[in-house]
Amino acid sequence: NAGVTQTPKFQVLKTGQSMTLQCAQDMNHEYMSWYRQDPGMGLRLIHYSVGAGITDQGEVPNGYNVSRSTTEDFPLRLLSAAPSQTSVYFCASSPPLWTGGVNEQFFGPGTRLTVL
Amino acid sequence: AQSVAQPEDQVNVAEGNPLTVKCTYSVSGNPYLFWYVQYPNRGLQFLLKYITGDNLVKGSYGFEAEFNKSQTSFHLKKPSALVSDSALYFCAVRFREGNNRLAFGKGNQVVVIP
Numbered sequence: 001n002a003g004v005t006q007t008p009k010f011q012v013l014k015t016g017q018s019m020t021l022q023c024a025q026d027m028n029h030e031y032m033s034w035y036r037q038d039p040g041m042g043l044r045l046i047h048y049s050v051g052a053g054i055t056d057q058g059e060v061p062n063g064y065n066v067s068r069s070t071t072e073d074f075p076l077r078l079l080s081a082a083p084s085q086t087s088v089y090f091c092a093s094s095p096p097l098w099t100g101g102v103n104e105q106f107f108g109p110g111t112r113l114t115v116l
Numbered sequence: 117a118q119s120v121a122q123p124e125d126q127v128n129v130a131e132g133n134p135l136t137v138k139c140t141y142s143v144s145g146n147p148y149l150f151w152y153v154q155y156p157n158r159g160l161q162f163l164l165k166y167i168t169g170d171n172l173v174k175g176s177y178g179f180e181a182e183f184n185k186s187q188t189s190f191h192l193k194k195p196s197a198l199v200s201d202s203a204l205y206f207c208a209v210r211f212r213e214g215n216n217r218l219a220f221g222k223g224n225q226v227v228v229i230p
Contacts, residue, residue, distance in 0.1 A: 004159070031216045040125075042206060042222040043160075050216075058217070090159055094216050102148045102167045102210065105218065107159035 001026050004108035006091050012114045013081040021076040021111050023091030031094045032074040033058070033105070034066065036087040043090065049074055081115045088112050118143045120190075120207045122221035130229050135197040137224045139190045139207030148210035149190045150218065151181055155203045163205075166190060177201070197228045 007022045025032065033048035035058075045058030047066040055066050063085060065077040074093075078085060089112075092105040120141045129135050141147055148167055152160040164175025171183045181192045192205060205224045211217040 033217070035220075040222055042122075042220040043218075044220075045217060048217060092160075102165065103216070104150060104162040104165055105160075105216070107152075107161070109159045110157075 003027065004091055004093055004106050006089075006108035006111050008111060009109070010112050012116065013078075014116050015082060017081050019078050019081065021078075021089055021091075021113075023074045023076065023108060024072050025074075025091075025093040025106070026072065027093065027095070027106070028071060029093035029095055029106070030071065031105075032068070033092050034064070034074070034076045035090045035092065036060065036085075037090060037110075038087050046076065046089075078113075081113075083115045086113060086115045118147075118209045118211050118219050120149075120209050120219060120221040122205075122207055122224050124224055126225040126227060128227045128229060129197045131199055132196050135192075135194040135201065135226065135228070137192040137205045137207075137226060139192065139221060141188050141190060141207075141209050143209055147190075149181075149183065150208040150210070151175065151179070151190075151192050152206045152208065152220075153177075153203050154206065154223075160206065163192070197226075199228045199230050202226055202228045 004025045030051045034046040035043040044060050049055045049068040090110050091108040094105045095103045150165045151163040154160045166183045174180045207221040208218040
């Protein structure tokens, strides 16, 4: 298994540009989420999904859109990039909720985004 | 609301000495608690979790964590630190709604001095 993959690894945007950060997992995980990591602030949840066709907002959703058309993919869209969105973005997934238990999340390697 | 606090920004420890990284939590009801580690330019890796049962939880790479309900703490420990343990450590608590959302602390930088 490749686990959780993210593309691109690095990206530089100009203010106002849009782009999509890609996230895919090959573990048949229902739950997927997007976080941003900023120094001294830990990880903050942007959006999450509990299954295909279902998404919801996290702590800091403004300026970002998501969709979940398949179990495997969970892209994050920046509609009009702003310097405040300069951050490292992580995608994570975890096993199906119907299996019960309390499962840990598996993280991708991250995308480092700079908005000028 | 569920939250965790990691009171120290950086923990410095000499190689071979015990390592402790502190975490306190605030949840309603019984908590589900996690520790993750992040090495430079990498994603987070799961270390261990507390769900129920024994207060001492053992995890990867020789780490363990002690759950203390009366002090609402979940400190990460390692008896003998290695230089390779130098990394960023995050404590997290899972929300209770059943959708697997996590709330993370701000992280602790651990520096193990040779």
